[in-house]
Amino acid sequence: MTEYRDSMQHPESRRVRDLVYETLATEGRAPSVGELARRTGSEPARVQELLHELADAHALVLSAEGDRIRMAHPFTAAPMAFVLTPVDGHDDRRWWGGCAWDSFGISAALKLDVRIDTACPQCGEHLSVVAGPNTPPEGEHAVRFPRPAAEWWEDVVGTCTMIRLFCTREHAEQWTAEHAPGQGYVAAARTVWDLAQAWYGDRIDPDFTPHTREHNQRLLEERGLTGEFWELP
Known part of the structure; x- marks a missing residue:
């Protein structure tokens, strides 16, 4: 699926995006908001804001509740087929x-x-x-x-x-x-x-x-x- 350029303009967004992919690639799971906050030295609320910005840019997909990462194409954080x-x-x-x-x-x-x-x-x-x-x-x-x-x-x-x-x-x-x-x-x-x-x-x-x-x-x-x-x- 398409990931658009505007999701990469802010260094904070890029760091969060890269950590999501790194965790999925190496561990087969998505990091939590708390984990991302700890690894970036940010407040959880700021991480949540960045995740929503990345989702709006189609850089990743959040859960229906918007509180966790569901997909970061081509990876998925939940069991599928x-x-x-x-x-x-x-x-x-x-x-x-x-x-x-x-x-x-x-x-x-x-x-x-x-x-x-x-x-x-x-x-x-x-x-x-x-x-x-x-x-x-x-x-x-x-x-x-x-x-x-x-x-x-x-x-x-x-x-x-x-x-x-x-x-x-x-x-x-x-x-x-x-x-x-x-x-x-x-x-x-x-x-x-x-x-x-x-x-x-x-x-x-x-x-x-x-x-x-x-x-x-x-x-x-x-x-x-x-x-x-x-x-x-």
């Missing part, structure tokens, strides 16, 4: 993936090969996919996007929840026909993996600069994701 573990058995970290795209994005951001475990919404079959920055997913898996790009942030958690991985394109189309006729878009998992490398690959880099809308639109177009469905707001 994807579990990621490093392929390297000596690395015992794990992360929740908010969706298929974000799961590939976590691997891209961490520059790490991971195993992604989920289930096909159509048949319930357990899916275990290995992917990494230079390791595209094997097989005929497909990813279904539930709504047009212009609507993603109307309910960003709901959108992420429904960007699911299917065994095959046929299963994704069957699910759509049964549950949401005429809605959504089905893409090859490898296309979504490739998009995630460019969209999220620099997300936790020290010198990260938020992408512009034009930049992200170009990333979509370069992968054949064009037309009204893929028009960013």
